[in-house]
Structures are given as structure tokens and as C-alpha cells.
Amino acid sequence: MADDSIAVVDLERCQPDRCSYECKNYCPPNRTGKECITLRGEEAEEGQPEQIHISEEICLGETCGICVEKCPFDAIEIINLPKELQDDPAHRYGENAFSLYGLPAPQDGQVTGILGPNGIGKTTAIRILAGELEPNLGRHEEEPGWDEVLEAYRGTELQDYITNVRDGDVTIARKPQYVDQIPNSFDGNTRELLERTDERGALNSLVERLSIGPVMEHSIDDLSGGELQRVALAATLARDTDFYFLDEITPYLDIGQRVTAARLIRELAEKEDKSMLVIEHDLAILDLLADTLHVAYGEPGAYGVITSPKSVRNGINEYLSGYLENENMRIRPNPIEFEEYAPRTVTAADTLVEYPDLTKSYGDGEFSLEIESGTIRENEVLGIVGPNGIGKSTFAKLLTDNLEPDEGDSDLDLDISYKPQYVTIDQYMRVDAFLSSITDQFGSSYWNTEIAQPLQLERIMEQNLSDLSGGERQRVAIAACLSDSADLYLLDEPSAHLDVEQRVQATSAIRRYAEQQDATVLVIDHDIYMMDLLADRLMVFNGEPAVHGRAGQPKPMRDGMNEFLANLEVTFRRDERTSRPRINKPESQLDRQQKSEGEYYYS
Numbered sequence: 001m002a003d004d005s006i007a008v009v010d011l012e013r014c015q016p017d018r019c020s021y022e023c024k025n026y027c028p029p030n031r032t033g034k035e036c037i038t039l040r041g042e043e044a045e046e047g048q049p050e051q052i053h054i055s056e057e058i059c060l061g062e063t064c065g066i067c068v069e070k071c072p073f074d075a076i077e078i079i080n081l082p083k084e085l086q087d088d089p090a091h092r093y094g095e096n097a098f099s100l101y102g103l104p105a106p107q108d109g110q111v112t113g114i115l116g117p118n119g120i121g122k123t124t125a126i127r128i129l130a131g132e133l134e135p136n137l138g139r140h141e142e143e144p145g146w147d148e149v150l151e152a153y154r155g156t157e158l159q160d161y162i163t164n165v166r167d168g169d170v171t172i173a174r175k176p177q178y179v180d181q182i183p184n185s186f187d188g189n190t191r192e193l194l195e196r197t198d199e200r201g202a203l204n205s206l207v208e209r210l211s212i213g214p215v216m217e218h219s220i221d222d223l224s225g226g227e228l229q230r231v232a233l234a235a236t237l238a239r240d241t242d243f244y245f246l247d248e249i250t251p252y253l254d255i256g257q258r259v260t261a262a263r264l265i266r267e268l269a270e271k272e273d274k275s276m277l278v279i280e281h282d283l284a285i286l287d288l289l290a291d292t293l294h295v296a297y298g299e300p301g302a303y304g305v306i307t308s309p310k311s312v313r314n315g316i317n318e319y320l321s322g323y324l325e326n327e328n329m330r331i332r333p334n335p336i337e338f339e340e341y342a343p344r345t346v347t348a349a350d351t352l353v354e355y356p357d358l359t360k361s362y363g364d365g366e367f368s369l370e371i372e373s374g375t376i377r378e379n380e381v382l383g384i385v386g387p388n389g390i391g392k393s394t395f396a397k398l399l400t401d402n403l404e405p406d407e408g409d410s411d412l413d414l415d416i417s418y419k420p421q422y423v424t425i426d427q428y429m430r431v432d433a434f435l436s437s438i439t440d441q442f443g444s445s446y447w448n449t450e451i452a453q454p455l456q457l458e459r460i461m462e463q464n465l466s467d468l469s470g471g472e473r474q475r476v477a478i479a480a481c482l483s484d485s486a487d488l489y490l491l492d493e494p495s496a497h498l499d500v501e502q503r504v505q506a507t508s509a510i511r512r513y514a515e516q517q518d519a520t521v522l523v524i525d526h527d528i529y530m531m532d533l534l535a536d537r538l539m540v541f542n543g544e545p546a547v548h549g550r551a552g553q554p555k556p557m558r559d560g561m562n563e564f565l566a567n568l569e570v571t572f573r574r575d576e577r578t579s580r581p582r583i584n585k586p587e588s589q590l591d592r593q594q595k596s597e598g599e600y601y602y603s
């Protein structure tokens with residue numbers, strides 16, 4: 001095989017009991033008597049036939065690819081590594097297994113960000129930086145040992161750090177990615193969990209700033225996603241270690257809570273000279289939070305590359321442009337572009353529907369919601385923003401007749417295709433069967449280009465809905481919502497569980513769909529980038545979470561964002577080069593000037 005190619009076999013997918021080794025039978029070197037595709041010499045599981053192994057010495061590389069075509073389960077990838085990738089991997093799990101190139105470089109007193117999709121080696125990188133995994137520099141048969149690893153990183157930003165790891169001198173606190181799994185590993189209440197972690201004596205202040213007080217005596221089992229996320233953050237930041245690793249801080253949090261989390265992390269780095277490494281898919285928060293940024297790219301499950309550190313501004317701009325300048329690497333065919341003003345013009349004459357004043361209260365009036373009457377226009381994307389617990393999803397349920405209002409008539413006499421906040425498609429049915437039952441466009445070239453490709457559905461079409469991860473389920477639910485024929489499409493939190501690449505692709509799929517189908521779309525979300533790219537107008541919810549919510553009429557983007565951000569005391573500006581929204585540093589000159597002018601959204 002050419003030096004720059006690798007063969008990767010996904011052993012979760014390889015099922016030789018169901019395919020009769022088609023790959024092995026058709027492999028050209030095998031047919032001439034060579035041992036290119038062989039058996040591993042061990043049963044896959046008890047009683048199951050042996051899975052395959054591919055010799056990277058003998059394989060002809062991507063120009064052949066016959067086994068990739070023949071495998072009915074998409075278990076094989078033959079990949080030409082980018083020729084710009086000249087270094088050895090930091091670690092490879094074995095022949096035909098995942099390789100990681102490059103490592104992030106944490107720095108004392110700094111927040112280092114990583115930006116890139118899931119599945120390309122961040123866990124491997126963290127295990128190496130924590131000293132749990134000795135990197136093998138790609139030599140899985142003859143492990144090099146820490147001294148040789150240190151030699152390989154001599155003269156780089158990582159030299160000092162790796163010296164400390166080799167000497168066992170690094171302590172680490174980490175916040176897990178999936179906070180909803182915390183109740184599986186901890187029995188007890190919030191106070192018990194947090195008091196075990198209070199090594200810095202900072203717990204009271206963390207509890208106050210993250211508004212955890214009301215749930216201190218609650219069982220961990222009973223916490224919502226947003227509460228678990230804040231408790232996990234407090235538990236991590238209360239520890240006293242050299243190195244803090246935070247794997248996504250924003251899921252389930254509203255924008256105010258995201259900004260608070262970002263400020264706490266920055267303060268710990270700046271005031272206590274701690275080293276923070278953050279993986280984050282919300283670009284606005286990453287921009288606010290990080291001092292330097294590594295971009296990660298590759299093929300999920302096959303190989304991942306973590307670039308050298310970049311300035312945060314350049315890293316995000318290059319990522320959005322799809323081209324990494326120093327690496328001379330294209331990571332996406334098309335750039336993600338922001339437009340300073342909403343691109344579509346709509347007039348008052350294009351009314352799709354008018355809804356009346358609505359009220360709804362819950363729990364003997366403990367929570368009440370008031371909606372001012374308003375208009376949804378034809379062919380617009382209407383963004384809906386506001387804190388958690390303020391009634392946004394209740395409004396969606398009123399429109400879709402999943403809830404009855406106390407006052408007002410919410411029956412809009414429209415066909416509404418609705419993706420709820422919590423996606424519950426878990427019947428035992430394959431993804432392709434589920435989607436083809438929704439639209440007869442399924443499988444057409446239009447549907448494949450506009451829905452399946454941007455939502456990366458090809459590789460999961462044959463899986464069962466009940467086996468999908470949170471991100472896969474979200475992508476199928478967005479596809480199902482957009483594939484239905486309807487007067488109005490309503491998507492509640494489409495960015496949840498999506499990594500940054502899936503988020504930008506889903507955003508452009510929704511926007512393109514709205515434009516090309518002249519569709520009317522309502523989107524509830526906390527991701528400012530997604531809102532900025534998608535929405536023509538905004539409906540703003542405010543009030544007191546869990547007590548009282550109120551929504552005014554939909555407003556033009558600028559007015560809506562100004563109202564929304566004024567409540568949060570956060571200001572944004574546009575990046576000069578790309579027009580993307582950027583959060584101003586609190587108390588910076590621009591922040592103060594924009595606040596005094598009442599222009600929270602772009603001066």
C-alpha cells in the first residue's frame with residue numbers, strides 16, 4: 001500500500017456470519033494467492049466466525065477499494081491520508097485501527113480550546129495528557145516508552161507537559177461529555193456529590209453563581225439535564241488539580257448559563273494559573289472562553305488530526321471557511337457564510353397565520369405563561385429565544401395542539417411538522433424504513449442531496465432507531481420533520497447533541513430547505529450562530545424561569561437580539577473578516593459602548 005494510506009476495520013460492524021467474507025473473496029491480491037485480507041485468528045464472540053484483518057503492506061490502497069464496495073455493513077475504510085500529514089501518529093490502537101495525529105498543548109493560566117467533530121480522537125488525546133495512555137507513536141508492535149515519546153516532542157509546546165506526565169506529576173479533573181449518565185454512577189443528593197469535590201474551598205461561590213442552591217438536597221436521579229450540567233461543572237471546578245479537562249460545557253444550558261460557565265472557567269485559569277482544556281461545539285462560547293484553539297479534523301472512527309495551536313479568531317474563521325491555512329488542508333468543500341442582515345425580504349401581506357393572545361399555567365399556577373398575539377409570515381424562519389424554563393417549548397406544544405391554552409384559541413388550522421425538544425423515536429425499526437414511511441421523496445437525488453447528505457444519514461440508514469446515539473437520533477428527527485409535507489415546520493432545539501460540524505451542516509440544511517421549498521419554519525434554540533444563520537425574525541421570551549414567562553410579538557432580528565441580549569447583559573459584534581457574531585469581552589471598551597447605545601447585537 002502507498003505509505004500514506006491506512007486500512008480501518010470497524011469490528012462493531014464486521015459480521016462475517018452474515019456476508020460469507022465477500023471482501024476476502026474479491027480482494028485482488030487474495031485472488032492471486034497473497035494474504036492481504038486474512039482472518040484474525042480469534043472468534044468475534046463465542047461461537048461467531050472470525051473477523052477480518054487487512055495487511056496494509058499488501059493492500060493496493062484507495063484506488064482499489066473493492067472490499068469497501070463489497071462489505072454490506074460499511075465495516076471497511078481504505079483511506080488515503082492527506083499528503084500534508086507528514087508526522088507519525090501520536091498513537092495508533094493497532095493495525096486496521098484508529099490513529100491520532102497531533103496532541104493539544106495545555107498551558108498554565110490559559111484556556112485551550114479544541115474545535116472539531118466527535119469521533120476523531122479527543123478522548124485518546126485526553127487519556128494521553130492525563131498519563132493514562134502511553135502514546136506509541138504509531139508503533140503498536142514495539143511500544144516506544146515515555147522517554148522516546150518525550151524525545152519526539154522535544155522543542156514543541158508539549159515538551160514540559162509531557163515531562164511532567166512522564167514523571168507522574170500531573171493531576172487532572174474532568175467533566176464528562178454525557179452528564180445524563182452521572183446518575184448511573186452516583187447514588188445520593190447534590191450536596192453529597194459536591195462536598196466530596198470541594199478541594200479549593202470554592203463550593204459556595206460555585207453553587208451560587210451556577211444557581212445550584214435550589215437543588216442541593218435533591219437526589220441526583222431527579223435532576224434535569226441543565227441541572228446535571230451545572231452540578232458537573234461545579235464538581236469539576238471545585239477540585240484542586242493542575243489540569244482541568246471539560247468535555248462540552250453547553251448542552252442543556254441556556255445562553256445566560258453558558259456565559260456564566262465560560263466566565264467561571266476563565267477566572268480559574270487567570271486567577272489561579274490553572275491549565276484548562278475545553279472541547280466545545282458552541283462557537284460563540286468557545287470564542288469567549290479560549291485563549292488558543294486547536295482545530296481537529298479527520299475521518300471519525302478512522303483517523304483524527306489535532307492541529308498546532310492557532311489564535312481563537314483565526315482558528316474559528318479557518319474552520320468556518322473550510323480551509324486550514326498553515327496545514328494547507330481543505331476540511332469542507334464549502335465555507336459557512338454569515339450575512340450581516342437577514343437576506344430574505346418578507347412583507348406584511350405574506351401572512352401565514354395570526355395567533356391570538358394565549359395564556360397557560362401549570363401546577364396550580366406555580367408557572368404561568370403569557371403570549372402576546374402575533375403573526376407568522378409565509379416563507380420566513382422565525383427564531384425563538386429565551387432562558388430555560390420560560391415557556392418556549394410550552395408555546396410549541398400549544399401551537400401543535402399537544403397542550404390546550406387556558407385562554408385563547410391556539411388551533412391554527414395548519415398542518416404542522418413538529419420536532420420536539422426531547423426526541424423519542426425509539427421503536428424497533430430501521431432508519432431507512434422509518435424515513436421512507438414519511439416521504440415518497442426518500443432516496444430521490446433531491447432528498448439525498450438536501451436532507452440525507454448534510455445530515456450525514458448514509459452510514460446509519462441500516463441501523464435500528466432504538467440503537468442510535470443522541471446525535472444520530474437528532475439528525476434523523478430533523479430529517480423526519482423536514483421530509484413531512486406541512487404548512488409549518490417547528491424544530492425545538494435542533495442543535496442539541498450535535499457536534500460542531502453536524503451543527504453547521506444541519507443549520508445549512510434547514511436554511512436551504514426553507515429557501516428552496518418556500519417553507520415557513522419556527523426554530524427554538526440556544527446556539528447564537530445557528531440563530532444568526534437561520535432566522536429572519538425573532539420571538540423573545542423573558543420573565544422568571546420556572547415562575548413566569550412572557551413573549552412579545554416577533555421582531556426584526558436586530559430588535560429581537562437587542563431585547564434578548566440586554567436581559568443577559570451580553571453584547572456581540574461582527575467579525576470584520578467573516579461577519580460571524582462574536583461575544584465582546586465583558587467590560588471591554590466595545591462592550592461598554594454598545595451597552596450605552598442600547599446596541600447589544602452589533603454596533
Ligand code: SF4
Pocket residue numbers: 023026027028029030036037054058059060061062064065066067068078
Ligand atoms: Fe484488498 Fe486492499 Fe483492494 Fe480491499 S482495497 S480489496 S484489502 S487490495
